Amino acid sequence: MSESLFSKKNRKLITDPLTDNNPVTIQVLGICSALAITVQVNQAIVMGLSVIFVTMMGNVVISMLRNLIPSRIRIIVQLVVVAALVIVVDQVLAAFLPDLSAKLSVFVGLIITNCIIMGRLEAFAMANKPWPSLLDGFGNGLGYAGLLVLVAVFRELFGSGTLLGFTIFGNSLPGEESGLYAMGYTNNNMMILPPMALIIVGVIIWVQRLRNKELQEDH
Amino acid sequence: MKFLENILHKMEPNFSKGGKFEKWNPLFETMATFAFTPKLVTQKGSHIRDGVDLKRTMMTVILAMIPCLLFGIYNTGHFAEIAKGSSIAASYWDGFGTKFTSGLIVVLPILVVSYGVGLTVEFIFGMLRGHALHEGFLVSGMLIPLVMPADVPLWMVGVATVFAVVIGKEVFGGTGMNVVNVALTARAFLFFAYPTSMSGDKVWLSGQEVDGVSGSTALGDLASFMSDKPVFENLDAYYGKYSLMDSFMGMIPGSIGETSTLACMIGAAVLIFTGVGSLRIIASFFAGGFVMGMILNAVGGNAYLDLPAHFHLVIGGFAFGAVFMATDPVTAAQTATGKLIYGFLGGFVAIMIRVLNPAYPEGVMLAILFMNVMAPIIDHYVIQSNIKKRLKRVKTA
Numbered sequence: 001m002s003e004s005l006f007s008k009k010n011r012k013l014i015t016d017p018l019t020d021n022n023p024v025t026i027q028v029l030g031i032c033s034a035l036a037i038t039v040q041v042n043q044a045i046v047m048g049l050s051v052i053f054v055t056m057m058g059n060v061v062i063s064m065l066r067n068l069i070p071s072r073i074r075i076i077v078q079l080v081v082v083a084a085l086v087i088v089v090d091q092v093l094a095a096f097l098p099d100l101s102a103k104l105s106v107f108v109g110l111i112i113t114n115c116i117i118m119g120r121l122e123a124f125a126m127a128n129k130p131w132p133s134l135l136d137g138f139g140n141g142l143g144y145a146g147l148l149v150l151v152a153v154f155r156e157l158f159g160s161g162t163l164l165g166f167t168i169f170g171n172s173l174p175g176e177e178s179g180l181y182a183m184g185y186t187n188n189n190m191m192i193l194p195p196m197a198l199i200i201v202g203v204i205i206w207v208q209r210l211r212n213k214e215l216q217e218d219h
Numbered sequence: 220m221k222f223l224e225n226i227l228h229k230m231e232p233n234f235s236k237g238g239k240f241e242k243w244n245p246l247f248e249t250m251a252t253f254a255f256t257p258k259l260v261t262q263k264g265s266h267i268r269d270g271v272d273l274k275r276t277m278m279t280v281i282l283a284m285i286p287c288l289l290f291g292i293y294n295t296g297h298f299a300e301i302a303k304g305s306s307i308a309a310s311y312w313d314g315f316g317t318k319f320t321s322g323l324i325v326v327l328p329i330l331v332v333s334y335g336v337g338l339t340v341e342f343i344f345g346m347l348r349g350h351a352l353h354e355g356f357l358v359s360g361m362l363i364p365l366v367m368p369a370d371v372p373l374w375m376v377g378v379a380t381v382f383a384v385v386i387g388k389e390v391f392g393g394t395g396m397n398v399v400n401v402a403l404t405a406r407a408f409l410f411f412a413y414p415t416s417m418s419g420d421k422v423w424l425s426g427q428e429v430d431g432v433s434g435s436t437a438l439g440d441l442a443s444f445m446s447d448k449p450v451f452e453n454l455d456a457y458y459g460k461y462s463l464m465d466s467f468m469g470m471i472p473g474s475i476g477e478t479s480t481l482a483c484m485i486g487a488a489v490l491i492f493t494g495v496g497s498l499r500i501i502a503s504f505f506a507g508g509f510v511m512g513m514i515l516n517a518v519g520g521n522a523y524l525d526l527p528a529h530f531h532l533v534i535g536g537f538a539f540g541a542v543f544m545a546t547d548p549v550t551a552a553q554t555a556t557g558k559l560i561y562g563f564l565g566g567f568v569a570i571m572i573r574v575l576n577p578a579y580p581e582g583v584m585l586a587i588l589f590m591n592v593m594a595p596i597i598d599h600y601v602i603q604s605n606i607k608k609r610l611k612r613v614k615t616a
Contacts, residue, residue, distance in 0.1 A: 186375075188412045190408065193411060206390065
């Protein structure tokens with residue numbers, strides 16, 4: 001009980017999901033949204049922040065209720081909590097970032113079905129106190145957001161030649177090309193398509209397992 | 220030859236484990252086994268009927284592709300001269316040397332980039348994994364230039380080759396482990412990544428566009444029948460530009476090596492005669508395309524649907540895909556019955572995509588990639604049904 005707020009064990013709750021237990025690359029959860037909203041970095045950042053908020057708050061609320069929830073209806077209770085949080089996020093985005101909210105469209109609403117959130121509620125918040133649950137939710141949300149941004153950087157840079165909307169490779173408008181485009185460079189259209197996001201995630205998984213032999217499966 | 224062998228023998232200790240150039244062993248081994256049989260040979264009782272190995276198989280396929288390559292170079296040269304508007308362009312066989320040279324100027328860099336980039340990537344993976352350079356890329360490196368439009372930028376060929384070798388092959392474990400055809404992966408990547416450089420009517424002629432010269436392909440023109448603004452009034456006008464004979468000979472614009480059905484058939488003869496390519500796949504691929512063509516004829520409705528079925532077999536990359544892409548022994552079905560099903564469905568789907576989805580004029584590429592993915596399932600069911608049949612025989616007897 002006298003454990004400090006940021007003891008080694010608690011710090012691990014945040015750092016583990018960032019590397020060796022990443023929810024996307026190791027547990028392979030939340031892939032759908034990683035494919036759908038990583039065309040632009042700013043979309044990925046907003047999506048990542050939304051998921052961080054929902055995992056954190058969801059974990060805390062469920063952790064506080066964990067002794068009150070009858071185990072037979074726990075999934076429904078978890079869904080209600082997550083749905084309420086997601087609607088809050090959706091409304092906030094619609095109010096303050098209407099453009100991005102329109103672009104993200106249904107995918108904010110679909111955070112409800114994001115396996116990472118339900119997974120953390122079931123696996124962690126139902127068996128742990130609120131504070132560690134908060135850290136666990138933050139860590140996993142951050143792990144998801146980090147991967148999303150990484151994928152989005154590749155896709156936006158090579159697919160549109162921009163980062164966060166700023167042009168990197170020069171002007172690509174036909175007739176007034178500058179920079180790399182004047183030398184014959186063309187944006188890679190496949191980066192805009194979802195299959196390429198899957199391939200990028202796959203390559204990240206590949207590189208991560210190459211660097212850490214413990215993560216490699218036997219077969 | 221003894222002289223060369225002695226040199227290699229002297230060099231060997233430097234490259235073996237613990238030697239000075241241990242790291243470069245893959246390169247040494249590759250070069251040495253190109254010239255001589257490896258030292259490690261089976262001494263007795265291995266029941267070898269023939270010393271055929273991966274290298275010889277690959278060389279046979281390359282040999283079979285030579286007619287396509289040579290004709291492709293000449294054809295590219297011919298249309299490059301047309302694009303330049305030179306006087307020898309009027310007749311197909313005029314100015315043979317000039318056309319061949321200008322074709323070579325276009326094709327050779329693509330070939331060099333494809334081999335250079337591909338072998339470099341393979342070599343890097345060989346070094347990382349500690350094995351000799353695999354021969355697998357010899358064929359892919361030749362196939363990639365043959366399925367490119369003449370006007371493709373060289374850097375795109377390089378990017379596509381890297382993508383195809385890494386994502387199409389090395390991810391799965393290297394030569395012999397790939398799920399989809401490597402050369403088609405490269406082409407599909409370019410098709411989806413840089414559509415403006417891979418389709419349309421601007422990319423098939425190399426060099427500057429001259430006013431009044433149309434660079435569209437037979438497939439592009441045919442696809443316009445499916446829209447409101449067809450290029451031709453009717454099929455007779457189409458035959459005027461692309462006669463059956465011209466299409467069969469390959470004297471039409473298209474990807475570098477794919478236009479000539481005749482050259483592909485010479486290649487097919489070499490492959491079938493040497494036992495490298497499967498006659499079942501090639502024959503059933505053509506049959507599948509023909510049947511789908513007949514079905515479309517029966518449906519009818521517009522000029523494209525009414526195009527006689529045998530025309531489909533000689534335009535676009537159909538013959539090239541059937542002979543060199545579908546028969547890839549790694550990605551095709553393995554069982555005898557499976558090969559028939561695989562080939563037939565491949566040809567069937569190819570014509571279906573080509574005609575019914577004008578946005579993807581080259582359905583052959585997509586159809587073969589699709590069938591590559593399906594091949595293990597086909598094999599699985601063929602084997603299961605065989606087991607069932609034989610079990611029945613045992614039980615009734």
